[in-house]
Amino acid sequence: xxxxxxxxxxxxxxxxxxxxxxxxxxxxxxxxxxxxxxxxxxxxxxxxxxxxxxxxxxxxxxxxxxxxxxxxxxxxxxxxxxxxxxxxxxxxxxxxxxxxxxxxxxxxxxxxxxxxxxxxxxxxxxxxxxxxxxxxxxxxxxxxxxxxxxxxxxxxxxxxxxxxxxxxxxxxxxxxxxxxxxxxxxxxxxxxxxxxxxxxxxxxxxxxxxxxxxxxxxxxxxxxxxxxxxxxxxxxxxxxxxxxxxxxxxxxxxxxxxxxxxxxxxxxxxxxxxxxxxxxxxxxxxxxxxxxxxxxxxxxxxxxxxxxxxxxxxxxxxxxxxxxxxxxxxxxxxxxxxxxxxxxxxxxxxxxxxxxxxxxxxxxxxxxxxxxxxxxxxxxxxxxxxx
Numbered sequence: 001x002x003x004x005x006x007x008x009x010x011x012x013x014x015x016x017x018x019x020x021x022x023x024x025x026x027x028x029x030x031x032x033x034x035x036x037x038x039x040x041x042x043x044x045x046x047x048x049x050x051x052x053x054x055x056x057x058x059x060x061x062x063x064x065x066x067x068x069x070x071x072x073x074x075x076x077x078x079x080x081x082x083x084x085x086x087x088x089x090x091x092x093x094x095x096x097x098x099x100x101x102x103x104x105x106x107x108x109x110x111x112x113x114x115x116x117x118x119x120x121x122x123x124x125x126x127x128x129x130x131x132x133x134x135x136x137x138x139x140x141x142x143x144x145x146x147x148x149x150x151x152x153x154x155x156x157x158x159x160x161x162x163x164x165x166x167x168x169x170x171x172x173x174x175x176x177x178x179x180x181x182x183x184x185x186x187x188x189x190x191x192x193x194x195x196x197x198x199x200x201x202x203x204x205x206x207x208x209x210x211x212x213x214x215x216x217x218x219x220x221x222x223x224x225x226x227x228x229x230x231x232x233x234x235x236x237x238x239x240x241x242x243x244x245x246x247x248x249x250x251x252x253x254x255x256x257x258x259x260x261x262x263x264x265x266x267x268x269x270x271x272x273x274x275x276x277x278x279x280x281x282x283x284x285x286x287x288x289x290x291x292x293x294x295x296x297x298x299x300x301x302x303x304x305x306x307x308x309x310x311x312x313x314x315x316x317x318x319x320x321x322x323x324x325x326x327x328x329x330x331x332x333x334x335x336x337x338x339x340x341x342x343x344x345x346x347x348x349x350x351x352x353x354x355x356x357x358x359x360x361x362x363x364x365x366x367x368x369x370x371x372x373x374x375x376x377x378x379x380x381x382x383x384x385x386x387x
Contacts, residue, residue: 017233020053020054020056020057020060021053021054021057023049023050023053024050024053024054024057024253027046027047027049027050027053028047028050028253028256028257030042030046031043031046031047031049031050031257031260032260034046035047035260035263035264040264040267040268040271041264041268043260043264044261044264044265044268047257047258047260047261047264048261048265048286050253050257051085051089051254051257051258051261051286051287052286052289052290054250054253054254054257055082055085055250055254055287055289055290056289056290056293057250058081058082058085058247058250058251058254058290059081059082059290059291059293059294060235060294061235061243061246061247061250062077062081062247063294064235064236064243065077065240065243065244068240079291079309079310079313079314079317080317081247081251082287082288082290082291082314083314083317083318083321083322084251085251085254085287085290086112086116086284086287086288086318086322087321087322087325087326087329088251088254088255088258089112089254089258089261089262089283089286089287090109090112090113090283090322090326091326091329091330092255092258092259092261092262093105093108093109093112093262093265093266093283094106094109094326094329094330094333094335094337095262095333095335096262096263096266104270104276105266106337107276107277107280107342108269108276108279108280108283109280109326109337110280110339110341110342110345111276111277111279111280111281111345111384112279112280112281112283112284112287113280113318113319113322113323113326114280114341114345114346114348114349115277115280115281115283115284115285115384116284116287116288116314116315116318116322117153117315117318117319117349117352118281118284118348118349118352118377118380119281119284119285119288119377120288120291120311120312120314120315120318121153121311121312121315121352121353121355121356121373122352122355122373122374122376122377122380123285123288123292123373123374123377124288124291124292124295124307124310124311124314125295125307125308125311125312125356125370125373126369126370126371126372126373126374126376126377127292127295127296127370127374128292128295128296128298128299128304128307128311128370129299129304129307129359129365129366129367129369129370129373130367130370130371130374131296131299131300131370132299132300132302132304132307132365132367132370133365133366133367133368133369133370134367135299135300135302136302137366138364138365138366139299139302139304139364139365139366140304140363140364141304141305141307141308141360141363141364141365142206142207142305142308142363143360143361143362143363144202144204144206145206145305145308145309145312146308146312146356146357146360146361146363147357147361148197148202148206149308149312149313149315149316149356150312150353150356150357150360150361152190152194152316153312153315153316153319153353153356154350154353154354154357155190156187156190156316156319156320157319157346157349157350157353159183159186159187159190160183160319160323160339160341160346160349161341161346162179162183163176163179163180163183163338163339163340163341164339164340164341164342164346166179166340167340176338176340177336177338179339180327180337180338180339180340181327183339184323184324184327184328184339185324187319187320187323187324188320188321188324190320191316191317191320191321194316194320206309207305265279275384275385275386275387277344277345277383277384277385277387278381278384278385280384281380281381281384288314291310291311291314294310295307295310295311298310304365308360312356323339327339342387344383344384344387348380348383351376352376355372355373355376356373359372359373
């Protein structure tokens with residue numbers, strides 16, 4: 001008598017809930033072992049896998065906190081968790097060569113900063129809008145959200161352009177570091193004002209003006225949006241302080257893996273002849289991948305407002321917080337880090353903001369707008385590969 005072997009619903013739920021933690025732990029142990037044996041290629045791939053897996057767990061725990069806190073605080077938890085991973089990864093790359101940093105390393109880090117915004121605004125936003133557009137034809141969000149964010153991002157992009165222009169002035173190289181420091185301080189101050197705007201005076205700008213059709217359907221059918229098995233997810237049962245502690249521990253693990261990735265990837269990128277632009281793009285994709293998963297899930301659940309908040313909010317924080325913190329960390333580490341981005345980086349950043357403004361300003365999105373963002377990213381990736 002042949003017995004049919006199938007997974008029980010409980011087993012499927014367990015795998016779905018904890019696959020990222022299992023993969024993260026296994027990949028971490030393997031990356032450590034291979035790093036000690038100097039297998040740089042495998043250590044790079046496995047450390048990157050561990051970073052992605054742990055970051056997925058961070059995003060899931062952050063999403064639980066986000067649901068409890070509501071908007072705009074919920075998106076803050078998600079974006080800040082992802083940006084911390086980005087800062088750790090870029091800082092480890094910056095310091096991977098010991099004291100000081102080579103020109104190639106500095107270019108990779110600068111490319112990583114800009115590429116994080118490019119990936120957030122084109123891959124994350126584009127893919128989520130595309131998936132949501134296929135499912136619901138059109139999705140609505142608060143147009144004040146996108147209008148405010150695109151204004152902030154446009155001004156921030158112009159601010160990053162200032163130090164780059166100084167190199168064309170007499171004794172521009174001498175002024176570059178001081179100009180970069182001033183611009184970093186201005187960006188940080190700008191974000192402090194934006195934070196007040198988002199949380200106190202104009203928080204309604206960042207909340208959805210329409211209710212999810214999926215939520216309305218679920219209410220009519222008298223079922224919950226979340227499946228019942230989520231009650232068994234361990235992080236759902238933990239209090240907020242415990243989940244915050246979990247996030248800190250996971251981010252620490254990401255930091256450990258980032259050190260291995262930074263050390264071994266520098267050899268791998270050089271050996272393969274990967275340009276600084278493409279290396280920065282790869283780093284950005286690794287750091288943004290957990291947000292991407294969260295955004296696509298939100299789009300499928302007709303929560304396009306959350307997608308806009310995550311994509312544009314993360315892009316804003318990537319410039320206004322990542323840049324000042326990286327400059328401060330580099331200075332403390334004895335590395336001269338300046339904001340002289342190249343023409344491709346600034347140009348792509350400005351064009352991305354303009355495209356996002358055009359695709360989201362009317363408060364509605366559809367799948368062709370998602371495809372347009374993905375097409376723009378593909379063009380940028382081709383240029384970055386050869387620039």
